[in-house]
Amino acid sequence: MNVEARIKSFYLLGNSLKRFLKHEKASSTSEENFFNLLNEKVDNAIHYNGWFTKKNILFSLQQWSEALEKEKLEDWLSHYEIPKDKNFTVAIIMAGNIPLVGFHDFLCVLLSGNKVLIKQSSNDDQILPVITQFLEELEPAFKERISFTKDRLENFDAVIATGSNNTARYFEYYFSKKPHIIRKNRNSVAILTGNESKEELAPLGEDIFRYYGLGCRNVSKMYVPKEQKLDYFFEAVYDWHPIIDSNKYANNYDYNKAVYLMSEFKILDNGFLILKKDESFSSPIASLFYEEYDDLEALKLKLEKEQENIQCIVSNGLDPQHIPFGKTQQPSLTDYADQVDTMKFLIDL
Structure with a gap:
């Protein structure tokens, strides 16, 4: 054949x-x-x-x-x-x-x-x-x-x-x-500048919530400018609020929120997603970690050093290598997992 x-x-x-x-x-x-x-x-x-x-x-x-x-x-x-x-x-x-x-x-x-x-x-x-x-x-x-x-x-x-x-x-x-x-x-991350419009930012909800966030291409952490208020992010992804109607998702939301509150962690919450400031990449279901930055170029260098832990970086056109908001779950045939060329590996056997 x-x-x-x-x-x-x-x-x-x-x-x-x-x-x-x-x-x-x-x-x-x-x-x-x-x-x-x-x-x-x-x-x-x-x-x-x-x-x-x-x-x-x-x-x-x-x-x-x-x-x-x-x-x-x-x-x-x-x-x-x-x-x-x-x-x-x-x-x-x-x-x-x-x-x-x-x-x-x-x-x-x-x-x-x-x-x-x-x-x-x-x-x-x-x-x-x-x-x-x-x-x-x-x-x-x-x-x-x-x-x-x-x-x-x-x-x-x-x-x-x-x-x-x-x-x-x-x-x-x-x-x-x-x-x-x-x-x-591996996990995926998003970089926000604070200048995105609601229409530009709304597709990020797809990257976060599709498959309930269980995929390695799902965004589990975002980086935001220092002192940036996150109301505009919550407004942009609000159309995904019916996700809380899923019993399994809702149970995770309730459990993680209870754990964070009992541990006296400072969190932000909109009724279906919990934001927690955390340096880790992998956030629990119904949670999204975030970290502040004050130098975009320094952040890019930081993420380069962490590339073994990152599947995708999502942004609104900050870098040609970044994936646009809303596109992480639509990979092309050349988007190999972990950036390892599977086809070359197989041909070279």
């Missing part, structure tokens, strides 16, 4: 996902079966994981339907020397914090010509098998190149593993003799 055939199968998958999301009539019996099963598994995913909502699952599918366009796939892969088929089996240990969080690794392994052995998190094990089944109908050659396991990983040549800082230490020890990419905890 050559690279053109692999690309074709994925952009056909993307087209089918677009039709599914638009509630269009299926173009074939196979696609109709895919739509029916996908609907069923979306409902199952919501049942098995209280953090997964239909809106967030469909949002994830929407992002992938747009990423899997022919021109985008071809442009991305044009920067690499893609081999035909390789005989390496790459194990992927997937996280389960947000829907389809491991799909980019899955895509990279198959498009690089390798075989994939998938170990899913029980928190996100409903959707990918359905997509895989349909992908194999689009391109039967994939049937011998994709496998899932719930058991101990065996018979693989390389590994991509995503987990917490604690599990990363185990992964690095266990997989030390295999080529590997091991991902640890």
Whole structure:
């Protein structure tokens, strides 16, 4: 199977996902079966994981339907020397914090010509098998190149593993003799200047609240000018206030607020988000840490030194490398996790 055939199968998958999301009539019996099963598994995913909502699952599918366009796939892969088929089996240990969080690794392994052995998190094990089944109908050659396991990983040549800082230490020890990419905890940060209008700042709510803030690309901390009052921030993200209607989110909000108050921490609160001044990057659910700065250039240097802990930096155009407000959950195919070129790693095996 050559690279053109692999690309074709994925952009056909993307087209089918677009039709599914638009509630269009299926173009074939196979696609109709895919739509029916996908609907069923979306409902199952919501049942098995209280953090997964239909809106967030469909949002994830929407992002992938747009990423899997022919021109985008071809442009991305044009920067690499893609081999035909390789005989390496790459194990992927997937996280389960947000829907389809491991799909980019899955895509990279198959498009690089390798075989994939998938170990899913029980928190996100409903959707990918359905997509895989349909992908194999689009391109039967994939049937011998994709496998899932719930058991101990065996018979693989390389590994991509995503987990917490604690599990990363185990992964690095266990997989030390295999080529590997091991991902640890990372968080994303936003830089505010205080000059943003409400309209400019409002999209930041998407970066903070999408997936309830559980993704590494979610903003968990922001930097604000010294003595800056944060009323304008609260006003800008107020449209997200219905998030408090989620029981799991509300429970975290109540718990964290109680802990902060009992500990006599100074906090700011708008009824669905708690702001706490803190130097850490990783804030609890329903909380957002913030830190003041008085020198923007010094802050940029500080964040450069912390790049191993940061997934994304978000701002209103302060730096070409920064992500615009509202775009962290819409990564392109070249936005590799932890800034490690997964495709190059796979091609070089």
